[in-house]
Amino acid sequence: MPKVLDKRSAILKTALDLLVENGFHNTPMSLIAREAGVSAGIIYHYFESKEELILELYREVKRNIIGLLLAGDVRKLNGLDALRQVWLNTYRYYVSHPKETLFLEQFENSPYARMCLHDFDSQIQPLFEWIEAQKRAGNMADLPMEILYELSLGFAISLAKQQIAGSIQVTDVVLDEVSRVILRGLKPG
Amino acid sequence: MPKVLDKRSAILKTALDLLVENGFHNTPMSLIAREAGVSAGIIYHYFESKEELILELYREVKRNIIGLLLAGDVRKLNGLDALRQVWLNTYRYYVSHPKETLFLEQFENSPYARMCLHDFDSQIQPLFEWIEAQKRAGNMADLPMEILYELSLGFAISLAKQQIAGSIQVTDVVLDEVSRVILRGLKPG
Amino acid sequence: MPKVLDKRSAILKTALDLLVENGFHNTPMSLIAREAGVSAGIIYHYFESKEELILELYREVKRNIIGLLLAGDVRKLNGLDALRQVWLNTYRYYVSHPKETLFLEQFENSPYARMCLHDFDSQIQPLFEWIEAQKRAGNMADLPMEILYELSLGFAISLAKQQIAGSIQVTDVVLDEVSRVILRGLKPG
Amino acid sequence: MPKVLDKRSAILKTALDLLVENGFHNTPMSLIAREAGVSAGIIYHYFESKEELILELYREVKRNIIGLLLAGDVRKLNGLDALRQVWLNTYRYYVSHPKETLFLEQFENSPYARMCLHDFDSQIQPLFEWIEAQKRAGNMADLPMEILYELSLGFAISLAKQQIAGSIQVTDVVLDEVSRVILRGLKPG
DNA sequence: CATGAATGAGGCTTCATTCAT
DNA sequence: CATGAATGAAGCCTCATTCAT
Numbered sequence: 001m002p003k004v005l006d007k008r009s010a011i012l013k014t015a016l017d018l019l020v021e022n023g024f025h026n027t028p029m030s031l032i033a034r035e036a037g038v039s040a041g042i043i044y045h046y047f048e049s050k051e052e053l054i055l056e057l058y059r060e061v062k063r064n065i066i067g068l069l070l071a072g073d074v075r076k077l078n079g080l081d082a083l084r085q086v087w088l089n090t091y092r093y094y095v096s097h098p099k100e101t102l103f104l105e106q107f108e109n110s111p112y113a114r115m116c117l118h119d120f121d122s123q124i125q126p127l128f129e130w131i132e133a134q135k136r137a138g139n140m141a142d143l144p145m146e147i148l149y150e151l152s153l154g155f156a157i158s159l160a161k162q163q164i165a166g167s168i169q170v171t172d173v174v175l176d177e178v179s180r181v182i183l184r185g186l187k188p189g
Numbered sequence: 190m191p192k193v194l195d196k197r198s199a200i201l202k203t204a205l206d207l208l209v210e211n212g213f214h215n216t217p218m219s220l221i222a223r224e225a226g227v228s229a230g231i232i233y234h235y236f237e238s239k240e241e242l243i244l245e246l247y248r249e250v251k252r253n254i255i256g257l258l259l260a261g262d263v264r265k266l267n268g269l270d271a272l273r274q275v276w277l278n279t280y281r282y283y284v285s286h287p288k289e290t291l292f293l294e295q296f297e298n299s300p301y302a303r304m305c306l307h308d309f310d311s312q313i314q315p316l317f318e319w320i321e322a323q324k325r326a327g328n329m330a331d332l333p334m335e336i337l338y339e340l341s342l343g344f345a346i347s348l349a350k351q352q353i354a355g356s357i358q359v360t361d362v363v364l365d366e367v368s369r370v371i372l373r374g375l376k377p378g
Numbered sequence: 379m380p381k382v383l384d385k386r387s388a389i390l391k392t393a394l395d396l397l398v399e400n401g402f403h404n405t406p407m408s409l410i411a412r413e414a415g416v417s418a419g420i421i422y423h424y425f426e427s428k429e430e431l432i433l434e435l436y437r438e439v440k441r442n443i444i445g446l447l448l449a450g451d452v453r454k455l456n457g458l459d460a461l462r463q464v465w466l467n468t469y470r471y472y473v474s475h476p477k478e479t480l481f482l483e484q485f486e487n488s489p490y491a492r493m494c495l496h497d498f499d500s501q502i503q504p505l506f507e508w509i510e511a512q513k514r515a516g517n518m519a520d521l522p523m524e525i526l527y528e529l530s531l532g533f534a535i536s537l538a539k540q541q542i543a544g545s546i547q548v549t550d551v552v553l554d555e556v557s558r559v560i561l562r563g564l565k566p567g
Numbered sequence: 568m569p570k571v572l573d574k575r576s577a578i579l580k581t582a583l584d585l586l587v588e589n590g591f592h593n594t595p596m597s598l599i600a601r602e603a604g605v606s607a608g609i610i611y612h613y614f615e616s617k618e619e620l621i622l623e624l625y626r627e628v629k630r631n632i633i634g635l636l637l638a639g640d641v642r643k644l645n646g647l648d649a650l651r652q653v654w655l656n657t658y659r660y661y662v663s664h665p666k667e668t669l670f671l672e673q674f675e676n677s678p679y680a681r682m683c684l685h686d687f688d689s690q691i692q693p694l695f696e697w698i699e700a701q702k703r704a705g706n707m708a709d710l711p712m713e714i715l716y717e718l719s720l721g722f723a724i725s726l727a728k729q730q731i732a733g734s735i736q737v738t739d740v741v742l743d744e745v746s747r748v749i750l751r752g753l754k755p756g
Numbered sequence: 757c758a759t760g761a762a763t764g765a766g767g768c769t770t771c772a773t774t775c776a777t
Numbered sequence: 778c779a780t781g782a783a784t785g786a787a788g789c790c791t792c793a794t795t796c797a798t
Contacts, residue, residue: 007761023300025214028788039763044790102298109294111212146357147367150347158339158347168335178336185374196778217771219781228780230774239772385782401678403592406767417784422769480676487672489590524735525745528725536717536725546713556714563752574757595792597760606759608795617793 008046010036012057020102024054024110051112058107061100066123068093069153070130080139080183083152086127087179090153094160095170101160141188151186197235199225201246209291213243213299240301247296250289255312257282258342259319269328269372272341275316276368279342283349284359290349330377340375386424388414390435398480402432402488429490436485439478444501446471447531448508458517458561461530464505465557468531472538479535479542519566529564575613577603579624587669591621591677618679625674628667633690635660636720637697647706647750650719653694654746657720661727668724668731708755718753 014036018027029050033040047053069089077085094101107113131148134140140148159178163170170178203225207216218239222229236242258278266274283290296302320337323329329337348367352359359367392414396405407428411418425431447467455463472479485491509526512518518526537556541548548556581603585594596617600607614620636656644652661668674680698715701707707715726745730737737745 021300025788026300029790030788040789041764041791042762045761050789105298106300109291109298111210111215111291111295141366141370143366143370144357144363146351147348147363150344150351151370154347155339155344158343159336162335162339168333174333174336177330177332181330181332181340181374185370218773219771222781229772230781231779233773234778399678403767404678407769408767418768419770419785420783423782428768483676484678487669487676489588489593489669489673519744519748521744521748522735522741524729525726525741528722528729529748532725533717533722536721537714540713540717546711552711552714555708555710559708559710559718559752563748596794597792600760607793608760609758611794612757 007036007038007042011038011043011046011053012060015053015057016061016099016103019054019057020099020106023106054107057103058113061104063123065093065100065104066127069127080187082130083134083139083183083186084179086130087152087156087182088175090156091160091175094157095163098164101157101164105161138188140186148186152182155182196225196227196231200227200232200235200242201249204242204246205250205288205292208243208246209288209295212295243296246292247302250293252312254282254289254293255316258316269376271319272323272328272372272375273368276341276345276371277364279345280349280364283346284352287353290346290353294350327377329375337375341371344371385414385416385420389416389421389424389431390438393431393435394439394477394481397432397435398477398484401484432485435481436491439482441501443471443478443482444505447505458565460508461512461517461561461564462557465530465534465560466553468534469538469553472535473541473548476542479538483539516566518564526564530560533560574603574605574609578605578610578613578620579627582620582624583628583666583670586621586624587666587673590673621674624670625680628671630690632660632667632671633694636694647754649697650701650706650750650753651746653697654719654723654749655742657723658727658742661724662730662737665731668727672728705755707753715753719749722749 011032015027015032018032018035021027029043030040032053033043043053047056069086071089128145131140131145135142135148143151159170162168168174200221204216204221207221207224210216218232219229221242222232232242236245258275260278317334320329320334324331324337332340348359351357389410393405393410396410396413399405407421408418410431411421421431425434447464449467506523509518509523513520513526521529537548540546546552578599582594582599585599585602588594596610597607599620600610610620614623636653638656695712698707698712702709702715710718726737729735
């Protein structure tokens with residue numbers, strides 16, 4: 001990996017840690033620089049501004065996630081199994097990436113996020129198409145896309161957040177039961 | 190209403206508007222004062238600090254919501270109808286209070302909210318007890334409290350947020366269908 | 379004089395001193411504040427920004443000058459005497475206000491001055507009208523206004539600048555001779 | 568032309584453009600480098616510092632001008648014609664070199680120019696000597712050198728600046744009339 | 757000679773909070 | 778109770794200059 005990516009990555013990684021820990025506005029650029037082991041000025045060589053750094057971090061995290069949702073050869077599974085797999089993929093990603101999870105939640109609920117929330121429409125398109133196919137195949141309730149999304153992935157995320165926060169311990173048994181409940185809800189009819 | 194409450198309320202109301210619009214850290218105290226029609230100094234007569242003002246706003250909003258969840262004589266209804274009523278109460282509160290909704294989300298996802306997230310355990314206790322009763326009565330799946338909460342109210346909030354953001358139009362038909370799906374998921378067995 | 383004007387004036391006066399001494403970009407706001415005996419923040423209570431502070435200073439200096447050009451009951455004098463009086467007014471103002479002179483020159487030759495160089499058209503109008511009247515009365519050569527302006531006041535300023543810089547010693551004898559030369563040049567025919 | 572001069576010249580030429588456009592302190596070295604098509608580091612191979620680059624540019628421009636003032640075989644003309652020729656040379660140089668004109672004005676009115684304003688005494692000496700000769704020959708009023716300079720060349724420059732700024736349109740007719748006025752003023756007695 | 761990433765001091769500006777009136 | 782001028786610490790960002798490659 002070229003050095004240049006090394007430093008840029010170090011900044012992004014450190015930013016993620018600190019932003020989650022302290023929040024956007026309690027994380028001075030100078031602190032990010034210090035923790036990343038670089039000078040204060042160099043950040044502006046890689047990112048236009050603090051805001052742009054955060055946006056870039058958001059884009060990168062989001063790209064990663066979207067790439068993983070359909071992982072595990074989901075397309076080869078049939079109806080309910082595929083559904084269950086996507087659901088589990090989502091849940092597991094979020095649980096195993098607590099910082100990314102908290103960052104996304106913080107970012108997406110901040111007022112200045114509104115400018116780029118639809119940047120990912122094109123990347124998430126495959127998932128939407130897959131859901132549409134499931135609906136047409138009669139594997140899923142005929143509800144608006146956003147609601148189906150919320151019922152499945154939104155809930156996976158909420159569950160992961162609670163697990164991260166330590167409010168609950170999601171054992172495999174519970175996970176099994178929960179996914180059963182979800183699927184029952186999403187089934188057509 | 191005494192003048193004192195008037196001024197305090199004006200500050201809180203203005204703060205809600207501005208915090209939702211601009212975010213916590215892009216809302217100077219001086220702006221809150223100006224928009225509320227009071228002087229900058231007087232805010233510190235009613236609130237210890239900016240942080241305390243925000244916390245107080247959070248407490249007030251949260252108190253309101255919790256008081257309404259069990260409204261409509263929920264306790265007199267039986268199982269599923271009660272469940273449905275609580276769910277609808279929640280959804281409707283959030284949809285009809287967009288600023289409060291956005292404020293809560295922003296606050297609860299900010300790192301400095303962690304200090305008071307459990308302030309309301311005592312107030313929300315009645316709801317939890319009611320849910321426990323439903324579980325014992327066999328009206329609800331035997332899942333951890335937090336998960337049941339997330340599945341019902343969490344989803345109502347998510348739905349309301351999407352409606353607020355304009356991502357979806359939740360017609361009465363959809364609402365009906367959705368609540369049916371939710372309830373099917375929550376049913377025992 | 380109310381205190382508020384006192385402090386605002388102190389800032390403007392200190393700014394003039396320092397800007398002339400060090401130039402616009404070698405005069406930090408913090409230095410202006412320190413020398414004016416105020417805190418760094420308060421400057422922004424009176425002026426929007428550093429640029430606005432400088433613009434305001436320019437406006438104030440320019441207002442003063444314009445007010446003095448026609449001083450001394452110039453309007454009551456006839457042709458050449460009036461002309462001579464205006465010329466001397468100009469010269470004397472600039473010589474006796476070296477800081478203002480250097481500031482104006484510095485400002486008007488800086489690229490970011492272009493935004494407000496015509497702010498004073500309305501204030502200088504009386505002078506222009508007076509010159510027009512002189513031309514019609516046959517007391518002055520029939521040249522474009524700007525050239526007449528340059529030949530008289532422009533030269534008075536240049537002379538004053540050289541005197542300020544110490545390049546020359548303008549004795550009363552020289553001043554007399556010079557004004558004679560100027561007037562000869564401006565005479566009609 | 569060797570490549571070395573090429574690159575040095577490119578830097579100076581670009582610097583002139585940008586300094587006039589943006590001012591000394593809004594023209595980063597990195598911008599000069601980029602626009603000149605060279606790297607940021609290499610500028611320091613040709614110039615000690617930013618200040619030295621600007622000084623060098625000033626010296627170069629000034630050298631050019633001085634060389635041209637006495638152009639056109641002025642020395643072969645007699646009194647008034649020579650005077651007129653020098654005046655026109657000056658005016659024409661400035662009008663046809665707007666960037667150089669603005670740069671000089673900006674530089675000479677900036678406080679950090681004071682360090683080198685007398686660098687050119689030796690180069691401008693021939694002009695001064697020529698003026699002295701004119702005075703002795705009775706072709707010019709017996710005024711201090713600086714004042715004669717200001718009355719003739721200073722005014723030519725002012726006129727050129729106004730023409731550059733678009734404030735006036737100097738037609739040949741006007742130019743003729745103006746030079747006549749100037750000469751009348753400079754005539755002895 | 758040439759590059760451009762890297763440094764870090766320093767500038768402008770904001771804003772929570774205080775306090776004299 | 779009320780005002781709003783005042784403070785000053787702290788944040789974001791720029792940029793002249795250096796130096797490893």
